[in-house]
Amino acid sequence: MTTPDYRLIDSTLRDGSHALSHQYYAEDVIKIVQGLDRAGVQVIEIAHGDGLGGSSFNYGFSAVPEKELIAKACEVTENAKIACLLLPGIGLADDLREVNEMGVSVARIAVHCTEADITEQHIKVAKGLGMEAIGFLMMAHMNSPEGLVEQALLMQSYGADTIYIADSAGAMTTEDVKVRVNALVNALDVPLGVHAHNNLAMAVSNSIAAYQEGAKNLDGTSAGLGAGAGNCPTEILAAVSAKYGIETGVDPLALMDVAEEIVRPLMPRQQVIDRAGLILGYAGVYGSFLLHAERAAKRYNVSQAEILLELGRRQVVGGQEDMIIDVALELARKHAEAELADV
């Protein structure tokens, strides 16, 4: 087998968890891990959608404790490495220690794209445990190429083996991706990765562009299952890569089988770019807010689109799901006041 031109990290069991409101069960995990592993995926990420320790009122409680699911994934994988994701401020270094014991060998330490210095503690713990540490800069559309370079260099100095930028709002054009990847590849000694979302229907093309500019890792999820309008669908990425003659090391047809036969039947709805999904990309709002905003809109009888637009105006960052309730209450109050004024 030839060496792949980029490494594919599958996040169906982590970012995909958002689309299922974190209701994964052990049998789902077993089937997905076995399917991806057979297809040749090298790294499979699993955790609550908001990372280790994400199960909460704010982000939604997991149906099954994530560590039970992680242990299951480690048990059934044959070749693929198991990865986890952790946001400092939500998960703890102790969580890394625990999952490392289970067999998780890759730790992605995720942070808003301007706050890299809060990852030092966790990157160092991951390295100390002998794990591969990946620094993961979220909402990368909110920082300039120079700004991202500065943040990525910090993570590199803490010992990160790979740096990722994540288009968590699915808000980047191909040009946005290219300038950022280019600047980072030139500045870093370690490999770069890109995590794309599909809110503007750019996930696959942006991922390919990132590869062409020098990114050596790409993220995706089966059937695009994920936050917002979804992630970069791995089966499509693999198929398009093949068309370009890019070696992926994975079997596109096997990935299509996983998407069609295992993941789609689990999905409460297909990943489409509807109005709310598109607004996320258009207004640059964190993708996981989508379903929380839908629930708050129903609860307080206000518009989901209005909630998302206001969150964009407030420049909220990933993790501030509580602000969805705040905005919904304020919109409800404004509507009530406007109705009174009309009488």
Added chain:
Amino acid sequence: MTMRCAILGSGNIGTDLMIKLLNAEGSALELVALVGIDPNSDGLARARKLGIDGPHEGPQWVLDHADDIDMVFDATSAYVHKAQAQNYEDAGIMAVDLTPAAIGPKVIAAVNLLEHLDAPNINMVTCGGQATTPMVYAIRRAVADLPYAEMVSTVSSKSAGPGTRQNIDEFTKTTSTALREIGGANLSKAIIILNPAEPPIMMRNTVFGALPEGTDHDAVLSSVYEMEKAVQQYVPGYRLKNPPVIEEGPFLTPGGEVPHRAVVLLEVEGAGDYLPPYAGNLDIMTAAAQRVGEAIAAHRTQGAQA
């Protein structure tokens, strides 16, 4: 009885506390020095300008002047405080710890201010803990049982100094412990988020409380309003950003499934003593520490008179 105080740490928190102590009228706390480690720090420059001694020899300076110092407000970092706490106690200096080191008993000014006045070391938890534990306690006193409580604190990136950034696990762990030990929740979780928006956002805190079957929702809401007033007595910018709400679940919390949750959305506007008003996270910490210092001084005065 006047207590001679030193503030250790000339960063955002230490400098803000210095200004609060200097502005307090009729205070029993006499500020002797703001002690840093960087002779060129902005905080020490301000101290000297205000006529306060501003040495840069760090904890050693405090220990060397033990005869002239009754109380140290430690605004360094959890690591530094852990390394020095025993030295302060041995030197007979009472320590009010503003780091999340959590060596001494935890005090939340609006809840258990008078409980640990004789302790040699008092821990002020965290800014988020000072802001949210009172509301967890407010929910707890209105219900028979609080199976689970959670707080989310968002602070502007500009107001989060290196101490917070390097100790983020200590922040969440210490805060979460306070929600149980002082707030009264059976289980708890704490989350902190940094937001870099410009202009900087005000400190925001959200408290979620799991409400079991049979909870008197009106009692929960009025208890929350009452607590808002209690905290406002020492942090005037502490307020409910929206009315507290009870949301319908069910919610599968770590403390079991509950039919409802209380959501308390708070904002803390700072007094603008050192950093601008967005940095309410500094104010709630320094205002609480000042209140604890005053309470200790009053307690010692009573002790001396008795």
